[in-house]
Amino acid sequence: MHLTGEQFIAAPPQRVWEALIDPGLLAPLIPGCRSMSGNPASGYDIVAERSVAGVEVSMTGRIDLSDIRPGEGVRLHASGEAGRFGAARGTARIVLMPEKEGEREGTRLGWDLEAQTEGLLATFPRLVVESVARRVAHGFVERFAAAIEGREARRGWLSRLKGR
Structure with missing residues (x-):
């Protein structure tokens, strides 16, 4: 599976970078995250639960960083075990680029997963898994941008309908 995307964040690259490596800020933004600990040098341990095609899946995982360029980007290497359900592995390249959008100065966060x-x-059907992954990735980046900018994240139509 291959996913890409980008998001403008109204904050300088260094501020975005600091948020990107802060497990205390990241954990509540990751859907289903129960715990996250660690640091860029030793990596991060994460426990999360997620529903995939109506099935609750609990994962324990690890995220290690390489090609660390503070304020510019990083490569993430993630692996997760879901017990009897199997495992997931992936690599993401994250790039931070200074950018001006209209009158706002900030950072363009790009990712390639x-x-x-x-x-x-x-x-699980590939389209179902890709749909869940795309929703999780885009939702995380939107919540991440909102947290850095000090605003509330936009909610999807289903969340608005359910009042969440």
Whole structure:
């Protein structure tokens, strides 16, 4: 599976970078995240739960960083185990570029993600898994930008309908 995207964030690259490596800021923004700990040098441990095609999946995972360029970008190497459901692995390249959007100065955060699933997770229809992954990635980046900018994240139509 391959996903790409970008998001303008009204904050300087260094501020975006500091937020990007802060597990205290990131954990509440990751859908289903129960805990996240660590640092850029030693990596991060994460526990999350997510519903995929109506099935609750609990994962324990690890995120290691390489090609660390503070204020410019990083490469993330993630792996997660979901017990009897299998595993997921992926690599993401994140790039931070100074940019001006209208009158606002800020950062263009770009990402390029390659991921694969194993075991029972790999038997879920590819389009379902890609749809969930795309929704999670875009939702995370929108919430991340909102947190840095000090605003409330936009909610999807289903969340608005449910009042969440």
